Amino acid sequence: MQGPSGSGKTYSSLLLAYGLVGDWSKVAVIDTENQSADLYAHLGGYNVISLGAPYTPEKYLEAIQLCESAGMEAIVIDSLSHEWETLLDIHSNMPGNSFTNWGKITPRHNYLINKILSSTAHIIATVRSKQDYVLTEKNGKQVPEKVGMKGVQRDGLEYDFTIVFDVNIKHFVSASKDRTGMFVGLPDFRITPETGEMIRDWCLLSEPELHEEPRDFVEAINSCQSLDQLYRLYNENPNLQQLYKEEFVAKKSKLLTTPNFMSNGTHAH
Incomplete structure (x- = not known):
């Protein structure tokens, strides 16, 4: 608040x-x-x-x-x-x-x-x-x-x-x-x-999901090493797309601004 x-x-x-x-x-x-x-x-x-x-x-x-x-x-x-x-x-x-x-x-x-x-x-x-x-x-x-x-x-x-x-x-x-x-x-x-x-x-309706997923799912987003991995995680979890929209967008921006980063997770040499 x-x-x-x-x-x-x-x-x-x-x-x-x-x-x-x-x-x-x-x-x-x-x-x-x-x-x-x-x-x-x-x-x-x-x-x-x-x-x-x-x-x-x-x-x-x-x-x-x-x-x-x-x-x-x-x-x-x-x-x-x-x-x-x-x-x-x-x-x-x-x-x-x-x-x-x-x-x-x-x-x-x-x-x-x-x-x-x-x-x-x-x-x-x-x-x-x-x-x-x-x-x-x-x-x-x-x-x-x-x-x-x-x-x-x-x-x-x-x-x-x-x-x-x-x-x-x-x-x-x-x-x-x-x-x-x-x-x-x-x-x-x-x-x-x-x-x-x-x-x-x-909270009562979401309790099982909340105890199983939130921190782990944020970690899963942050551990993505490429845009391909991030898109795959996003598409495989349609029920969580809206809830974690900010985290997905933030991770995408971070990946896009990583120097020499390629969408397949490799680096230019």
Whole structure:
């Protein structure tokens, strides 16, 4: 759930979480937003864990594990942006080679993401977004130009989530990524508990497939060494083509931009 400050990410996430599990006592919020989760206590008796700075990945991990051990079925991480900002600060203050230092930071971030992906609970993460800019040339000068909103997190985070809802300042959402296929192309709408119920029903229907395929299938896509292999995998799995469209497109682009790469998987000499 990503959007600018004041767009209603926390409120929408709570409604979504309740729809997913139908019991406020089974919902927990990992709060890094100065007790903002307490603002919605009138909704029901959900649980709150407040994290303080520094917002390290290890603190998030400990909080998720605490929620799981307490039997929570839906966890709202509000917000995941603080984790990445903390890692950026740590990296900027590390002595030595910047590239080498990322080798120490990245595993900490990846460990948290892997924990989110393997959690026994539904996890909803909020991400703050801000105006993004690119430099364009006008009259011989480089000037910044607005190109929309960008989430404050590591690039590519959206690939790990089943659904990405973009929330605007009027509290309406649209799905910029949706593996369920239920929200693609819909007009902007507001999150309600019924939205969570729809996702819960999809999870129950898709459960056998989801436990068997997602991570393995992404690995199968990424392991393709040629366009021929990629096309074959795509054509052999018509039921997964829409769900993994982004991964197929990304891998195709990567193959096409590999230097001296031929469609049959050989290299020019």
